[in-house]
Amino acid sequence: MWKRIIAVLVARNREFYRDRAGLSWNILMPIMMVLAFAFIFQGDGEDLLKIGVVTPDGDLASVESPFLALKHIGFVPLTEPEAAVIKVERHQLDLLLDPRAEPVYWVNLNSAKGYLAERLLRDAYATPGGVAPERQTVSGEALRYVDWVLPGVLAMNIMFSSLWGVGWVIVRYRKNGVLRRLKATPLSPWEFLTAQVVSRLIVVLAASLVVYLGAALLLDFPMRGSYLALFLVYVAGSLCLISLGLIIAARLRTEEVADGLLNLMSWPMLLLSGVWFSMEGTSALAQTASSALPLTHVVAAAREVMIDGAGVLEVLPEIGLLLALAAGFLTLATWMFRWE
Known part of the structure; x- marks a missing residue:
């Protein structure tokens, strides 16, 4: 079983790093966004x-x-x-x-x-x-907007890479007949999806590390908490979002439909998860919807670590919740999965 999982994992990783355009975009895009926000919001902000x-x-x-x-x-x-x-x-x-x-x-x-x-x-x-x-x-120094938004930008990059990296790609495999050929092998749906999760997890974490180091060289942002806690938060968040992307890819046959559903899933998270602005002071309905989104817990936990100096124990509830959601999403995706 593990040999089959590793074989699919290696093949998927090779496909990713040989696509130089996609690899460059995954690394450069979030760094450019962080720099843009640092430039736009370098002033004192609004007067209110x-x-x-x-x-x-x-x-x-x-x-x-x-x-x-x-x-x-x-x-x-x-x-x-x-x-x-x-x-x-x-x-x-x-x-x-x-x-x-x-x-x-x-x-x-x-x-x-x-x-x-x-x-x-x-x-x-x-x-x-x-x-x-x-x-x-x-007393205390002001927290710049770029310092506050960086954990959210890193989480946003993980979300897009996780959802499209498996959701869109597996649908393409189904459309091109790759899954039909894999169906003739001893490979089970669970083994195939597990290999996709592990492969995408490695890619997402590697790209996030490069983005983090690049931002650290260009921006003097605070990192007050535990690096282990931050790593575990992003691992749990990546697993959760990758597994969520697998649900979209379980049965769809065209990239166009997959792209539409992935956008429908990602934009509410982008707007309501506190990536760009705090949800404090918003309506009770908006805050309830925000708390139900996985990305909200990734962003909140990452900010607790980087800005508030939290350790592993402080963010353990968010990590546990994200891992539980990942297990549930992966189980559902395996049950729904069809080769053709």
Whole structure:
């Protein structure tokens, strides 16, 4: 069995690295995207203040505070003050307000926007009988957009390479009669699909490593967590997305239909998984949909490692979830698979 799996794996890898155009595109495209975002967002960003508000139920309507009546300020409901304070340290929030029984707020002394937000806050509470919130100060350097977006770009590259690398290719095999010839061999569907998963996993991780090293040479981005944790996150994410691509390839006969379904699958993940922008402050429906997407957990776990300094234990729930989804997707793809 293993000899047959290895034979298919080697053949698939040779087909990939002999396609120099495809190999170059898989490596250069994400690096160019990271550089483009670094150039576009190298300024201070938009002028709108972003204020975090601690609320137990995540609903701003239940919060009573004169500060929330101000216009042209973005208020973001947050349920975990400890994690939100870190966002203030990194300038992701201009100010954090906890308006409960004894109001308190956190402001970054190094943030110009934080200074303005504090003045507006204190003016809002400067009413007869009003109780000014207690002041807590933090410090820290701003987190650049390119630092925040890089884990998502790496995950996005893995998604595209995983889905199209197996989904589109296997459909092409079926259309060209390659699968019909393999059907005459002792190779089973499970062995064939396992070889495709392992082959694509090697390619995806190798390409991601090259992209990561290239970005490290060109950009001074933070890597505060465990490299082992980051590796395990991307391995689990790759396995999950490759197995998802196999479901698309299980029965389709034309590349056009496969391409359409892969786009239909990838674009919601691209928009709702937090690759380009945070899902904090979006509607409850959007956040629910986001939490159901595999790419969301890959991006979130990678950011925890690279930005928040998480180790293996901290991201183990996301890794376990992605591996469980990968096993389920691969089982379903094997059951659905047809040679012709």
